[in-house]
Amino acid sequence: xxxxxxxxxxxxxxxxxxxxxxxxxxxxxxxxxxxxxxxxxxxxxxxxxxxxxxxxxxxxxxxxxxxxxxxxxxxxxxxxxxxxxxxxxxxxxxxxxxxxxxxxxxxxxxxxxxxxxxxxxxxxxxxxxxxxxxxxxxxxxxxxxxxxxxxxxxxxxxxxxxxxxxxxxxxxxxxxxxxxxxxxxxxxxxxxxxxxxxxxxxxxxxxxxxxxxxxxxxxxxxxxxxxxxxxxxxxxxxxxxxxxxxxxxxxxxxxxxxxxxxxxxxxxxxxxxxxxxxxxxxxxxxxxxxxxxxxxxxxxxxxxxxxxxxxxxxxxxxxxxxxxxxxxxxxxxxxxxxxxxxxxxxxxxxxxxxxxxxxxxxxxxxxxxxxxxxxxxxxxxxxxxxxxxxxxxxxxxxxxxxxxxxxxxxxxxxxxxxxxx
Amino acid sequence: xxxxxxxxxxxxxxxxxxxxxxxxxxxxxxxxxxxxxxxxxxxxxxxxxxxxxxxxxxxxxxxxxxxxxxxxxxxxxxxxxxxxxxxxxxxxxxxxxxxxxxxxxxxxxxxxxxxxxxxxxxxxxxxxxxxxxxxxxxxxxxxxxxxxxxxxxxxxxxxxxxxxxxxxxxxxxxxxxxxxxxxxxxxxxxxxxxxxxxxxxxxxxxxxxxxxxxxxxxxxxxxxxxxxxxxxxxxxxxxxxxxxxxxxxxxxxxxxxxxxxxxxxxxxxxxxxxxxxxxxxxxxxxxxxxxxxxxxxxxxxxxxxxxxxxxxxxxxxxxxxxxxxxxxxxxxxxxxxxxxxxxxxxxxxxxxxxxxxxxxxxxxxxxxxxxxxxxxxxxxxxxxxxxxxxxxxxxxxxxxxxxxxxxxxxxxxxxxxxxxx
Numbered sequence: 001x002x003x004x005x006x007x008x009x010x011x012x013x014x015x016x017x018x019x020x021x022x023x024x025x026x027x028x029x030x031x032x033x034x035x036x037x038x039x040x041x042x043x044x045x046x047x048x049x050x051x052x053x054x055x056x057x058x059x060x061x062x063x064x065x066x067x068x069x070x071x072x073x074x075x076x077x078x079x080x081x082x083x084x085x086x087x088x089x090x091x092x093x094x095x096x097x098x099x100x101x102x103x104x105x106x107x108x109x110x111x112x113x114x115x116x117x118x119x120x121x122x123x124x125x126x127x128x129x130x131x132x133x134x135x136x137x138x139x140x141x142x143x144x145x146x147x148x149x150x151x152x153x154x155x156x157x158x159x160x161x162x163x164x165x166x167x168x169x170x171x172x173x174x175x176x177x178x179x180x181x182x183x184x185x186x187x188x189x190x191x192x193x194x195x196x197x198x199x200x201x202x203x204x205x206x207x208x209x210x211x212x213x214x215x216x217x218x219x220x221x222x223x224x225x226x227x228x229x230x231x232x233x234x235x236x237x238x239x240x241x242x243x244x245x246x247x248x249x250x251x252x253x254x255x256x257x258x259x260x261x262x263x264x265x266x267x268x269x270x271x272x273x274x275x276x277x278x279x280x281x282x283x284x285x286x287x288x289x290x291x292x293x294x295x296x297x298x299x300x301x302x303x304x305x306x307x308x309x310x311x312x313x314x315x316x317x318x319x320x321x322x323x324x325x326x327x328x329x330x331x332x333x334x335x336x337x338x339x340x341x342x343x344x345x346x347x348x349x350x351x352x353x354x355x356x357x358x359x360x361x362x363x364x365x366x367x368x369x370x371x372x373x374x375x376x377x378x379x380x381x382x383x384x385x386x387x388x389x390x391x392x393x394x395x396x397x398x399x400x401x402x403x404x405x406x407x408x409x410x411x412x413x414x415x416x417x418x419x420x421x
Numbered sequence: 422x423x424x425x426x427x428x429x430x431x432x433x434x435x436x437x438x439x440x441x442x443x444x445x446x447x448x449x450x451x452x453x454x455x456x457x458x459x460x461x462x463x464x465x466x467x468x469x470x471x472x473x474x475x476x477x478x479x480x481x482x483x484x485x486x487x488x489x490x491x492x493x494x495x496x497x498x499x500x501x502x503x504x505x506x507x508x509x510x511x512x513x514x515x516x517x518x519x520x521x522x523x524x525x526x527x528x529x530x531x532x533x534x535x536x537x538x539x540x541x542x543x544x545x546x547x548x549x550x551x552x553x554x555x556x557x558x559x560x561x562x563x564x565x566x567x568x569x570x571x572x573x574x575x576x577x578x579x580x581x582x583x584x585x586x587x588x589x590x591x592x593x594x595x596x597x598x599x600x601x602x603x604x605x606x607x608x609x610x611x612x613x614x615x616x617x618x619x620x621x622x623x624x625x626x627x628x629x630x631x632x633x634x635x636x637x638x639x640x641x642x643x644x645x646x647x648x649x650x651x652x653x654x655x656x657x658x659x660x661x662x663x664x665x666x667x668x669x670x671x672x673x674x675x676x677x678x679x680x681x682x683x684x685x686x687x688x689x690x691x692x693x694x695x696x697x698x699x700x701x702x703x704x705x706x707x708x709x710x711x712x713x714x715x716x717x718x719x720x721x722x723x724x725x726x727x728x729x730x731x732x733x734x735x736x737x738x739x740x741x742x743x744x745x746x747x748x749x750x751x752x753x754x755x756x757x758x759x760x761x762x763x764x765x766x767x768x769x770x771x772x773x774x775x776x777x778x779x780x781x782x783x784x785x786x787x788x789x790x791x792x793x794x795x796x797x798x799x800x801x802x803x804x805x806x807x808x809x810x811x812x813x814x815x816x817x818x819x820x821x822x823x824x825x826x827x828x829x830x831x832x833x834x835x836x837x838x839x840x841x842x
Contacts, residue, residue: 099707286520
C-alpha cells in the first residue's frame with residue numbers, strides 16, 4: 001500500500017463513475033482475475049449467450065433456411081448500427097463481414113487500382129501491426145510497386161510533420177492505424193486526411209484499436225476508407241467479423257478484387273456475369289458467418305447505452321492512473337511508460353517498457369492473476385476497457401505488478417513467445 | 422394416396438434404415454414441416470446449442486484471451502477432422518476459415534500464378550454456381566487472361582468427353598464442381614483429374630454440394646486443390662467458415678495473394694516481412710471466427726457416427742424415391758426430372774423442371790409446408806439430407822406436391838425472386 005496513492009481513492013473514482021453500473025452487463029465469473037486485455041479480446045457481454053441461443057434455436061433450428069430473408073441484410077444492418085454508434089459514418093457506408101486482413105486487402109487493392117497513374121508507392125508505418133504490412137506487401141509486390149515503411153517512434157508513433165513530408169507525388173496509398181497497437185499512440189485523422197488529400201492521395205485507416213475506445217468521426221474527419229475489428233473494445237467475440245467503411249461518394253468508383261456473389265447486384269438473379277452492387281455491398285464477398293455476426297447486437301447494445309464519449313473520458317482516466325502508479329511505484333524497478341503521456345494523444349491502452357517484459361507478463365498472469373499482454377520487443381501492454389474495468393482493478397493490477405517487480409518474480413519464468421492476438 | 426406407391430412402403434424403408442436413429446441428433450421442433458433444403462442450410466444438430474454455450478461461457482467468458490492457446494489451431498484441427506471424416510485427405514492438407522468465395526479466390530490466384538507460362542485460359546462450367554464464375558472472372562480480368570465458360574447440360578452437367586476435348590495447351594486452370602448445385606450431376610473426380618494432368622493443367626474443385634453427401638476421396642482421386650462450404654450437408658450453421666484443401670506436395674510451391682498474419686510463419690514473432698508458413702497455414706489470412714468454427718465439432722460428430730458411405734447409400738435411395746414418385750404422380754402435371762436418373766451420376770439432391778417452378782416452390786412452402794427451393798431458370802430443387810430426412814418425409818413431400826399440382830395452387834402466388842442461399 002502506498003500513502004501517496006491509497007486504494008480508497010480508486011474506490012472513490014469508481015463510486016463516481018457514470019459507467020460503473022455497466023460492469024454488470026458483462027459476464028465476470030472470477031472477480032479476482034484482473035483483465036487488462038480487452039484490447040485483444042473484449043469480455044463476453046452478459047446478454048450474448050441467451051441472444052445467440054435464440055438465434056441458434058429459433059433462427060437456425062426452427063426457421064432454417066427461411067431465416068435468410070432476414071440474415072441476408074445483417075452485414076449491412078450491423079454495419080449501419082456500428083456506423084451510428086461508434087464510427088460517425090452515414091447509413092450505407094459500413095458493412096461487417098470477413099476478417100480485418102481480408103477487408104484490408106479488398107480496400108487497399110481497390111484503392112491502388114483507382115490511384116492516379118504513375119504513383120507507385122504505398123506508405124505504411126514501420127511499427128504498425130504486422131498483418132497490415134504483410135497485406136500491403138503482397139499487394140505492392142504483385143503490382144511491382146514499392147512499399148515504403150516509415151520509421152516511427154515505438155512510444156509516440158508517427159509525427160504528423162514527418163508524415164506530411166513523406167507525402168510526395170509518388171504515393172498511391174497510405175495505410176495507417178488511428179491508434180497504434182503497441183503504444184496506443186493516436187493520430188489525428190482529420191489532419192492526416194487533409195494532408196493526404198492535398199498530396200493527391202488517400203488514407204486507408206485501420207481502426208482496430210480505436211473503435212469503441214475513442215470517438216471516431218469518419219464523416220467529420222473526411223475519411224475515405226477504413227477497416228477494423230470488432231472483437232476488441234466492441235466485445236463481439238473471438239474472431240468476430242470485421243468491418244469496412246467506404247465513403248459513399250467513392251463507392252461507385254472502387255472495385256475490389258474478390259468478386260463473390262454477396263457483392264453482386266441483384267444477387268439472387270444469379271446472372272452470368274459479375275456486376276458489382278451499386279453500394280457498399282460491392283465490398284462483400286461470400287456468405288457471412290451469421291452466428292458470429294449475431295454476437296455483435298448485444299455487444300453494441302452496451303456501447304450504445306454507455307456512449308463513446310463517456311467511454312473515452314473514462315478510458316483516459318484509467319490510462320492516467322496506470323501512468324501515475326507506474327511513475328510512483330515501478331520506475332525504481334526499471335519500468336518506463338512507453339506510451340504518450342498526454343491522454344489526448346493516446347487510445348485506451350498503455351504500454352510499459354521493461355527489458356524483461358515477456359517474462360514479467362507471464363509472472364503477472366500466473367502469480368498476479370492480472371491478464372495484460374506482451375508485445376515485441378519489450379513491452380507490457382495494459383488495456384483497460386472502460387465498459388467493465390474499474391479504477392480499483394487498475395490499482396490492484398499495478399499493486400500486484402509492483403509486488404512482482406519487488407520480488408523479481410519473473411526470474412523463474414520461461415521466455416518462449418506468447419500466443420495471444 | 423396411390424396404390425402403386427403406398428405410404429407404408431416408405432415407412433418400411435425407414436424401419437430398415439440404419440441411419441434412422443440419427444434424426445434424433447437434430448433439433449426438429451416442427452415435425453409437420455418437411456425440410457428438403459439441407460443442401461442450402463443443414464439442420465441444427467441437437468448438441469450444438471449446448472456446445473456453443475460452453476465455448477461462449479467457458480472459452481470466451483471465463484478463460485478470455487487465454488483461450489487463444491487452444492483456438493489458434495482450430496482452423497487446422499477442424500480441417501484435419503474434416504479431412505478424415507469427409508474428404509479422404511491427409512493430415513495437414515485441409516484448413517477451415519473464411520468463406521468459400523474467399524477460399525476460391527486464394528487458391529485460384531495461387532494456381533494461376535504457378536501455371537506454366539503462356540497458358541492464358543481458365544476453363545469453367547457455364548452452369549456452375551455464380552460465385553465461382555464471378556471470382557474467376559475477377560482473377561482472369563485482372564491478369565488479362567480469358568475465362569472460357571463451357572456450355573453444360575442443365576440436367577446432366579458436363580460430359581467428361583467434352584471436358585477432355587476442351588483441355589488444350591492454353592488452359593491454365595480448370596474450376597469445376599464435383600456435384601452441380603442445380604441438377605446434382607456428378608463428375609468423376611479421378612477421371613477429370615487424370616485428364617487435366619495429362620493436359621498439363623490442374624483442377625480446382627468446389628465441393629460445396631458434395632462434402633457430407635458423397636464420399637470424397639481427395640487423396641485417392643489425385644486431387645490438387647479444392648474448396649467447399651460447411652453449412653450444407655455438414656450442418657455447420659449459417660455462413661459457417663469454409664474449407665480449403667491443398668495437396669501436401671503442392672503447398673510449398675503455391676502462394677496465395679492475401680498475406681495475413683495467420684498465414685505467416687511463426688506468427689507471434691511479428692516479423693517485419695511476410696514469410697509464408699511452410700504448410701497449409703499459408704492459405705490462412707486473418708483471425709478465424711471461433712464461435713462459427715466451434716459449431717463444426719458437434720456437426721462432425723454426427724457425420725462420424727453415420728459414416729459417409731452409409732450417408733451416400735441412403736442419399737441415393739432418397740433420390741430414387743423422388744424420381745419414382747415424380748414419374749408416377751407429377752409427369753401428367755408438366756413436371757420432368759431435371760437431374761441424372763442414374764444414382765451413381767448424381768449427388769444427394771434432385772431437381773424437377775416445371776415452367777412455373779418459382780411459384781410452385783412458394784406454394785409448396787406456404788401451403789404444403791415443404792421447404793425445397795427454386796433455382797433459375799425453372800427448377801424446383803429437392804435436397805433430402807440422409808442424416809435426418811426420412812423416406813416418409815420424401816413420400817409426404819411428393820404427396821403434397823402432387824396435391825399442389827392437381828389444384829394448380831401456384832396460380833395465386835406472386836413470382837418475385839426468392840432469396841435463399
